[in-house]
Amino acid sequence: MAARVVVVLSGGMDSSTCMGIAHAAGQEIFPLTFIYGQKHAVELEAARKVAAHYGVSGRHKIVDLTGLLSGSALTDADKDIPVGRSLAEIGAGIPITYVPARNIVFLSLALAWAEPLGAEAIYLGVNVLDYSGYPDCRPDFIRAFQEVINKGTAAGVEGRGIRIETPLINLSKAEIVRKGVELGVPYHLTYSCYNGTVPSCGTCDACQLRLKGFHEAGLVDPIPYAPAS
Numbered sequence: 001m002a003a004r005v006v007v008v009l010s011g012g013m014d015s016s017t018c019m020g021i022a023h024a025a026g027q028e029i030f031p032l033t034f035i036y037g038q039k040h041a042v043e044l045e046a047a048r049k050v051a052a053h054y055g056v057s058g059r060h061k062i063v064d065l066t067g068l069l070s071g072s073a074l075t076d077a078d079k080d081i082p083v084g085r086s087l088a089e090i091g092a093g094i095p096i097t098y099v100p101a102r103n104i105v106f107l108s109l110a111l112a113w114a115e116p117l118g119a120e121a122i123y124l125g126v127n128v129l130d131y132s133g134y135p136d137c138r139p140d141f142i143r144a145f146q147e148v149i150n151k152g153t154a155a156g157v158e159g160r161g162i163r164i165e166t167p168l169i170n171l172s173k174a175e176i177v178r179k180g181v182e183l184g185v186p187y188h189l190t191y192s193c194y195n196g197t198v199p200s201c202g203t204c205d206a207c208q209l210r211l212k213g214f215h216e217a218g219l220v221d222p223i224p225y226a227p228a229s
């Protein structure tokens with residue numbers, strides 16, 4: 001019998017690859033998407049399309065946290081989204097696109113949905129290799145939150161623990177793309193640009209890392225980009 005799993009789905013490349021991995025494993029997917037005032041709200045439409053692609057729109061929960069999360073260039077009007085940074089700059093320090101407590105909030109709410117559903121796992125598309133700057137994407141954080149689940153839920157205390165699945169955590173963007181293409185992940189429906197423009201800007205950190213992944217995988221990203229200026 002298929003296990004129930006919650007997949008935190010932003011509509012970007014990584015979370016959509018998690019959808020593909022959970023689908024390939026034959027799991028019963030419950031996608032969970034958050035609106036948090038992100039400037040790139042167009043990714044919500046991508047999340048809807050990806051959920052529809054996998055035939056799980058009826059179970060897709062979209063939670064509006066607008067006004068709760070802030071303090072990031074992704075959410076605050078007075079903070080500019082960095083563009084044109086080198087990959088070395090992207091990898092150094094905690095970027096201004098860090099959203100305070102985002103994955104702590106997302107995992108907490110995913111857990112609140114997962115436990116009564118009887119779900120066995122929560123899929124989260126975090127990835128450290130190309131994105132070491134976000135503290136809430138690191139293995140240490142995931143291990144710590146797993147402890148929170150084990151100690152702070154009935155399921156955990158009774159030994160029916162809910163696992164946090166992070167299948168992409170140690171993969172490069174190129175490896176993620178290769179795996180996703182192999183699994184038939186609909187990357188043409190996904191969206192990653194922090195600026196929220198269509199076509200995507202091609203110069204923000206998210207666009208650059210995504211393009212690098214496709215390039216290194218020897219593939220062409222199927223979504224449109226603005227011409228380089």
Ligand SMILES: [Zn+2]
Nearest residue numbers: 193201204207
């Ligand atoms: Zn962009």
